[in-house]
Amino acid sequence: MSLELRLDNLFLPEHGIDRAHFDELARDRFPSVHEEIRRQRIEGRLGFYELPDGGDLVDSILQFAEGAGQAFENVVVLGIGGSALGAISLRSALLGPWWNEMSSEEREFYPKLYILDNIDPDTIGPFLRRLDLNSTLFNVVSKSGGTAETAAQFLIVRSMLEAELGDGYRRHLVFTTDSEHGVLRSIAREEGIAALPVPENVGGRFSVLSAVGLLPAALVGIDIAQLLAGARSMRERCDAQMLDGNPAALLASALYLADANLGARIHVMMPYSDRLRDVAFWFRQLWAESLGKGSGEGEPAVGPTPVAALGATDQHSQLQLYAQGPFDKLIVFLTVQQSEEDLEIPAAPGDHDALAYLPGHTLGELLRTEAEATQEALAHGHRPSLAIDFPKMGAHELGEFFMLCQIATVYAGALYGVNPLDQPGVELSKRLVREKLSGP
Numbered sequence: 001m002s003l004e005l006r007l008d009n010l011f012l013p014e015h016g017i018d019r020a021h022f023d024e025l026a027r028d029r030f031p032s033v034h035e036e037i038r039r040q041r042i043e044g045r046l047g048f049y050e051l052p053d054g055g056d057l058v059d060s061i062l063q064f065a066e067g068a069g070q071a072f073e074n075v076v077v078l079g080i081g082g083s084a085l086g087a088i089s090l091r092s093a094l095l096g097p098w099w100n101e102m103s104s105e106e107r108e109f110y111p112k113l114y115i116l117d118n119i120d121p122d123t124i125g126p127f128l129r130r131l132d133l134n135s136t137l138f139n140v141v142s143k144s145g146g147t148a149e150t151a152a153q154f155l156i157v158r159s160m161l162e163a164e165l166g167d168g169y170r171r172h173l174v175f176t177t178d179s180e181h182g183v184l185r186s187i188a189r190e191e192g193i194a195a196l197p198v199p200e201n202v203g204g205r206f207s208v209l210s211a212v213g214l215l216p217a218a219l220v221g222i223d224i225a226q227l228l229a230g231a232r233s234m235r236e237r238c239d240a241q242m243l244d245g246n247p248a249a250l251l252a253s254a255l256y257l258a259d260a261n262l263g264a265r266i267h268v269m270m271p272y273s274d275r276l277r278d279v280a281f282w283f284r285q286l287w288a289e290s291l292g293k294g295s296g297e298g299e300p301a302v303g304p305t306p307v308a309a310l311g312a313t314d315q316h317s318q319l320q321l322y323a324q325g326p327f328d329k330l331i332v333f334l335t336v337q338q339s340e341e342d343l344e345i346p347a348a349p350g351d352h353d354a355l356a357y358l359p360g361h362t363l364g365e366l367l368r369t370e371a372e373a374t375q376e377a378l379a380h381g382h383r384p385s386l387a388i389d390f391p392k393m394g395a396h397e398l399g400e401f402f403m404l405c406q407i408a409t410v411y412a413g414a415l416y417g418v419n420p421l422d423q424p425g426v427e428l429s430k431r432l433v434r435e436k437l438s439g440p
């Protein structure tokens with residue numbers, strides 16, 4: 001069973017995507033988009049495509065994880081942006097919300113996993129004070145090696161480790177960084193710290209299936225072979241040249257046409273699953289940083305605005321806006337058809353007709369029914385949506401999803417006419433920070 005895309009609420013008579021425009025795109029534009037991406041892949045520009053093939057890197061990750069994983073009580077990832085969001089998604093989706101609260105036995109002696117993706121001292125200070133450094137491994141993740149936030153975290157942690165553990169501090173660090181360049185790579189060489197590579201042609205937000213996501217995952221016992229197998233199977237589905245048989249092409253085209261033809265430039269990803277909540281944040285970064293930019297010298301800026309929401313919670317927060325606000329949104333529902341657990345809803349005390357429809361059903365049924373009802377209600381109000389159904393929540397399915405979204409992003413880049421691999425707009429603020437902190 002694989003991930004399934006449902007487009008039945010996309011082609012609505014009013015405010016929906018026009019089927020004729022969709023067919024036109026499939027016929028007239030998609031073949032050249034597909035060809036362009038195929039060419040870029042052959043030229044080696046889209047390294048994320050090849051990550052599911054694993055190879056030696058996966059062996060080194062598994063080897064390292066086997067040695068280190070059960071030797072430590074805690075793993076702490078230091079990273080930001082694309083160097084953190086993949087690991088956060090993997091943790092939430094595959095370990096569930098209470099992993100760090102579980103006993104060692106319940107975790108089968110795999111470590112707790114923390115991911116520090118910000119530099120707020122009010123978070124970092126108390127966190128580090130509570131941590132037993134003797135039983136902690138820090139995975140410092142930075143492709144460039146020089147990102148201010150991650151570098152600052154690292155310097156603090158390194159100095160604490162050295163003060164507490166002396167020379168043995170090195171054993172408590174592993175870097176994930178560019179295979180050749182950058183200051184982290186130099187420090188790894190100079191100080192003899194273990195370091196795993198991020199391939200040169202894999203950018204941060206496309207790196208979840210590299211050591212960036214795989215090492216933290218393997219350290220806590222996530223089945224990375226299944227993750228990669230899922231990604232491979234999705235890659236194969238997306239080799240299809242016909243738009244209709246290619247899930248990434250369908251996703252990219254639907255979102256692109258919503259923006260370009262309907263003015264629906266707010267793309268909401270709304271999982272009906274707590275486990276997928278962080279995956280929506282991962283997608284938000286991928287979509288925003290890849291597509292929000294100028295389409296060329298003197299050309300207008302483009303870019304949809306991705307929003308992360310959560311069902312059913314946000315039915316009581318955002319849905320009013322989605323249902324009756326401006327026609328400027330396309331909602332992507334994520335559903336999980338079979339939850340790992342389910343709870344039956346028992347009978348109400350007394351004779352309360354108002355609650356009579358609930359007993360006999362389960363929470364899982366209620367959640368899925370709410371997702372279905374919301375899609376129907378939106379369609380009824382001429383609000384288009386599409387759905388991605390996960391048959392269940394597992395490593396294979398998550399691997400499929402990551403690959404689906406990454407391929408959809410490079411297709412969307414081609415449709416919008418932008419380079420999805422760069423982020424020139426974030427450079428100036430980085431330079432200004434350096435200048436401000438360097439003093440006069």
Ligand code: PA5
Nearest residue numbers: 081082083142143144147204205
């Ligand atoms: O997607 C990206 O390229 C960015 O979000 C980076 O991941 C982020 O800026 C962190 O960069 P680095 O991994 O070099 O520390």
